[in-house]
Amino acid sequence: MTPTAPTTTAHRPIAESWLFFRRWLADPRAMGSVAPSSAALRRRITRHVRRDADELVVEFGGGTGPITGALLDSGIPADRLCSFEIDPALADHLRRRHPDVTVFADDCRKAPELLGQARCGTVGTVVIGIPMITFPLAFQREVLDATFRILRPGGRFLLYSFMPHSPLDRKALELTGERLAFTPLNLPPASVWGYRRAEG
Numbered sequence: 001m002t003p004t005a006p007t008t009t010a011h012r013p014i015a016e017s018w019l020f021f022r023r024w025l026a027d028p029r030a031m032g033s034v035a036p037s038s039a040a041l042r043r044r045i046t047r048h049v050r051r052d053a054d055e056l057v058v059e060f061g062g063g064t065g066p067i068t069g070a071l072l073d074s075g076i077p078a079d080r081l082c083s084f085e086i087d088p089a090l091a092d093h094l095r096r097r098h099p100d101v102t103v104f105a106d107d108c109r110k111a112p113e114l115l116g117q118a119r120c121g122t123v124g125t126v127v128i129g130i131p132m133i134t135f136p137l138a139f140q141r142e143v144l145d146a147t148f149r150i151l152r153p154g155g156r157f158l159l160y161s162f163m164p165h166s167p168l169d170r171k172a173l174e175l176t177g178e179r180l181a182f183t184p185l186n187l188p189p190a191s192v193w194g195y196r197r198a199e200g
């Protein structure tokens with residue numbers, strides 16, 4: 001689904017935090033946290049994004065758009081950035097906030113079909129913002145299947161999480177992964193993890 005003539009929304013942090021909190025009240029499991037990602041967490045995520053000039057960056061769970069904005073500020077062109085957000089109110093906000101970014105108001109598990117065959121395998125980094133730990137293993141497998149179908153061969157995805165340990169069971173999901181960064185300056189304190197498909 002693509003935006004129809006969006007108009008830009010000015011960045012209003014308090015209004016965005018309030019919108020986020022209301023959506024958390026409506027669906028705590030899908031939201032996973034009570035507030036948008038902090039500036040400290042955004043910096044730690046963008047630092048680890050990798051892409052070649054012609055590659056895309058794809059975000060799963062755009063929320064109110066703090067990571068989306070940080071990715072743009074880090075130099076990723078808007079036409080190389082796509083964000084999936086399942087909550088219609090948040091997707092609507094995201095489109096107005098970042099009108100040049102392609103926002104899919106849909107489930108990130110549909111990313112391969114919604115991006116289309118031609119863009120599968122052309123994504124430098126997937127940034128997963130959805131709270132994977134709150135979902136069962138079967139759902140996690142579906143998200144990772146979509147992730148690896150769109151990532152370039154051998155590509156890495158980033159996942160931010162509020163757990164002290166790996167938010168994904170690396171053995172069960174056949175992943176290698178490590179903690180890349182941590183910040184106490186987020187509500188709650190958060191880590192950034194990077195994962196790839198385990199070899200062989």
Ligand SMILES: C[S@@+](CC[C@H](N)C(=O)[O-])C[C@H]1O[C@@H](n2cnc3c(N)ncnc32)[C@H](O)[C@@H]1O
Pocket residue numbers: 030031032033035036037060061062063064065066067084085086087090106107108109129130131
């Ligand atoms: C922890 S919030 C992160 C929001 C934002 N990226 C940030 O850093 O503040 C998780 C977001 O993932 C979205 N989400 C949850 N499940 C999803 C799914 N299956 N597909 C797309 N978005 C999903 C939620 O609606 C929510 O906006």
